[in-house]
Amino acid sequence: MSASDLPLDTALPIDEISRARLESDGLRLALVDAHDQDAYESWFRVESRGFHDGEPTPEHIAWRRTFPFDGNRVTGVFDDTIANPHAPVATTVCWPAELTVPGGRSVSSWAVSGVSVAPTHRRRGIARALMEAELRTASALGQPVAMLTVSESTLYGRYGYSPAALAxxxxxxxxxxxxxxxxxxxxxxxxxxxxxxxxxxxxxxxxxxxxxxxxxxxxxxxxxxxxxxxxxxxxxxxxxxxxxxxxxxxxxxxxxxxxxxxxxxxxxxxxxxxxxxxxxxxxxxxxxxxxxxxxxxxxxxxxxxxxxxxxxxxxxxxxxxxxxxxxxWVRVLDVAAALSARTYARADRIVLKVTDPLGFADGTWLLDVSASGSATVTPSDEPADATLSVNALGSLYLGGATAHHLAATGALTGDAERLDGLFRSPVEPYLSIWF
Structure with a gap:
């Protein structure tokens, strides 16, 4: 199934928690109507500036607008007190995309892109409000996983993302x-x-x-x-x-x-x-x-x-x-849906305790893998064979990172050898584009 086939209403109302948090600081979190030429142009100019691109030409803006916006969720943070209140001071754009997982399968994932905050509005919690809003939106849409490619690798671990495919x-x-x-x-x-x-x-x-x-x-x-x-x-x-x-x-x-x-x-x-x-x-x-x-x-x-x-x-x-x-970078939101979407290297039955400060993946889960490599994942009250952070789970998810290395960092404790026997992929994870 392609992303365009996904039955998702990406025009869900704006996340109320982040909206209220930003409103208390005099800022406004809102969806941007990408079909509104003026609104989208203002948003796109700010996004381009945020990544130090040149000022987009009318030809570039027209080219961008030739692509359908259905399925994209364009978001901005606005400050009505600045010289140009119609231009956002922060941006994101997200959409559903199929992410390949081990076993020749794919899982619907929330692709997060265009994350920028104007240098005039740094250190006001805007990035946190945006990123957490997108995670709650993805969860509300039933997306098991969120993902992004990063310009800076120190920004996203605090939201539960972790490197899952190197290049x-x-x-x-x-x-x-x-x-x-x-x-x-x-x-x-x-x-x-x-x-x-x-x-x-x-x-x-x-x-x-x-x-x-x-x-x-x-x-x-x-x-x-x-x-x-x-x-x-x-x-x-x-x-x-x-x-x-x-x-x-x-x-x-x-x-x-x-x-x-x-x-x-x-x-x-x-x-x-x-x-x-x-x-x-x-x-x-x-x-x-x-x-x-x-x-x-x-x-x-x-x-x-x-x-x-x-x-x-x-x-x-x-x-x-x-x-x-x-x-x-990958962020697991729904442990049962994410882990059951991929296949595993061998049969096993293992209990995983996942810690997630934001609460999405927090819990103890039984991963029961059949001889065919398919898995069922259910909540469990059994003692955990391994305990790991949601970040560590994201790195393990595509089969590229080893539990042995994650254990050395303290992000994982317990039976790393069994986890490696299950999660490692014979094909190294790889993404051939930026998004």
Whole structure:
């Protein structure tokens, strides 16, 4: 099921607790009607400013408004005493999206984005009011999980979020990288962004359920991947390639640009924006094409999976350099619904005590996993085999973090070995976009 199919009324009234809290400080929490051109434009300008983007042009605003707003919940905090009271001093935008979990399944999740607070209104509890309001709204909508990608990794732990999928920046020194991997059997084609728009998204959707951490996305997020945003400074330099297998079936694509070295024309940098492959043959074919490109000394790629196979396909392992960072953060709201949505590595019966200062996930739960890996989750009054914070549960949820590491931090006590045997995923969690 796609996010657009979800039967959710995202126009629920504004959260009363956060509304009252902000009102006591002379501020107003309100939904923004994204169909109202003036209201949305004011909101979008503030959101852009909050992320230090340039002032959006009329073309950019018009482009943003070409995407349907149904399912998006746009929120602002307003101060009626400022010079421009129609512009919010804080923003969020949220929507339901399908999050892939271990076992080739997905769970409906509340995607939280566009969180900004004007520097004129910091340290007034606005961010807390916004974030907690979105959690209560997500819970009211029956969303088992909330999720976000973070610009700063110190802000969201206090609300129960925790890193669940890491990512890497990858640099390949191509002059020392001789291909020793599989010999691709298909072929690479150049094409336009318009030609890739449909077939590329079909490939993205085809592979989405293979990797925990991937989310359903289309519209604005997909078009941005292809450089269609009028604010994309690199759009004119983007190149688009598609890989077809030996039978002519499209199995992967990549988007990249070339940056000239002013001192040496033979030392270009190839900046890989995205690479998606449905088969190992397509993966090898695309990477080999990029690495062996003439007049290129370095390939750099942002937001790649931590289990990238590339370095194992080159004769010099050290030709590939990586740096790792946290990317997707997850917050469990409904323990029973979230844990029963995924599959597990083995049969077991374990009792988990989850501590949650905000109360959503607080409680003791019996996780009963069958031989097939499916689970039933019910409240329990049995003694807990393991006790963990809601943050630790979020990190465990997609199967990337280990209970052993979480136990070392003090966020988890009890039978870490059994938890690792249950929760670890054979496929490392990974999210290929920002949202």
């Amino acid at each position: 890497r920046d990858v640099t390949v020194v191509t002059k020392r990288a001789r291909w020793t991997g599989p010999q691709p059997t298909g072929r690479v084609h150049f094409l336009t962004a318009e030609q890739l728009r449909e077939v590329g998204h079909e490939i993205v959707e085809r592979v989405r359920l293979r990797t925990p951490g991937q989310i359903s996305y289309s519209g604005l997020l997909w078009e941005r991947q292809l450089g269609f945003s009028p604010s994309d400074q690199h759009a004119k330099r983007l190149r688009f390639i598609r890989y077809d297998d030996a039978d002519g079936t499209p199995q992967g694509f990549a988007v990249y640009r070339l940056v000239e070295n002013a001192d040496d024309f033979t030392q270009h940098e190839l900046v890989l924006q995205t690479l998606v492959a449905a088969t190992t043959d397509a993966y090898a074919g695309l990477w080999r094409f990029l690495i062996e490109m003439d007049l290129v000394a370095k390939v750099s790629a942002h937001l790649r999976p931590v289990d990238e196979s590339l370095r194992w396909m080159l004769d010099d392992f050290r030709a590939v350099q990586v740096s790792e960072f946290d990317h997707l």
